[in-house]
Amino acid sequence: MKRALLIAGGTVGGLGAVLAITPPQLGSSELNIAGGSVIGSSTGTSTTASASSTSNTTAATTSAKPVATKKATTKATAKADAGATASAAPTAAATTAAAVATAKSGTFTGPAIFVNYGTVQVKITVTNGKITDAVAVQAPSGRNDRWTNMALPILKKQTLAAQSANIQGASGASYTSYGWYTSLQGALAQAGL
């Protein structure tokens, strides 16, 4: 099943919020769009987006280049690199209040986006310019109403990397192989571990 959970958020000198989310319960062909807006001072100009998308979890990067104007809405060009179905198009202008123009921390609620199956609205929490949380405050009614009024957790994607092995226990392989396990124990004992 394909679906995209695409969260894009940004901070621009003051702030910006670009939000997109495709709720997981929906089918693949249903595309979801996020609008972006950049408001405020135009000194900093990068908007970054991170996305966890569908089955192949392609990360999307969105770069938005706001045009420096004093108008409330600034054009943003967004290019989504999501391999799947998601493409972020700046169709909806966020109406984030100018009052927070210089803030780098806080919670920001994106515009309610009407898509063909319902309305999506996302709230993000930004701390020092980084998105620390994103939830859907509105999600469309789908085949299973139980999921629709819930905050959808955000997936944090990462590259697999070795961690410190200073541990007291391991969760992973199902040690059905008694021989393997006892052998490992023996090896660990020999290694003085």
Next chain:
Amino acid sequence: MNHLRRQFPVWGTIVDVDCYSQSVGGADLDRVMDSVISFCEDVDRDFSTYKSDSWVSRLRHGAVSIEDCPDDVRQVWDLSLRAKWLSDGAFDPWAVEGGFDPSGLVKGWAADKCADMLVAAGVAHVQVNAAGDLALRGGWFDSSVGEVKHWSIGVVNPDDRNEVVKVYEITDGAIATSGTYERGAHISDPHSGMIAIGAKSATVVGAEGWLCDAMATAVMVAGDDAAKFFGQSELAGYQVFAVNRHEQTAWEI
């Protein structure tokens, strides 16, 4: 501080119990451990699908109904229902070929029971590792510095089990990992009957072992669609770490 570690074969696998107690030691601690082992053997007797006279086998054959079963079996049945509901059917012990098979939940459930038996006997610091499904209580005692620390529990790389790819620090709680490795592809998608392909391995950390165990299986089946399950209030505080199948990547909640 008394320390006892015991590993014993049961459920076709190995259970590893590591514990520390200020107040219980010597023969008393051995006796508590023996009662834990005895409990695990009872679980095997009641739940094994390999033993034709186990309660679960008789349930599968239709020889008994759930009302006829002892308390533990009925409890696991009820927990299975809850896990199925919380996972929107991605975890479904009734969809297994041959009938009701709660194996995807019993180890996590039993690990909690073992840990709680030890705690009730006065053993404050406990790790029960039932083949990758762990129950932790009270942290562990580091004698080199004379203090109690979190249990640091590593999640093993499914492609290299000598490599740890994630570490959780847990004082009290449970962690469970499901994967297609080591035991082969033993999880199937209840919706399709096909081998589960949502992830290469899935780890869930939370308060209760049965739920971690079942939800780890659900993530194996549903992949990152499973994220929605964790928005439910019943799963508040539960964490997920899943290794993707075809990339050296992972995602977490």
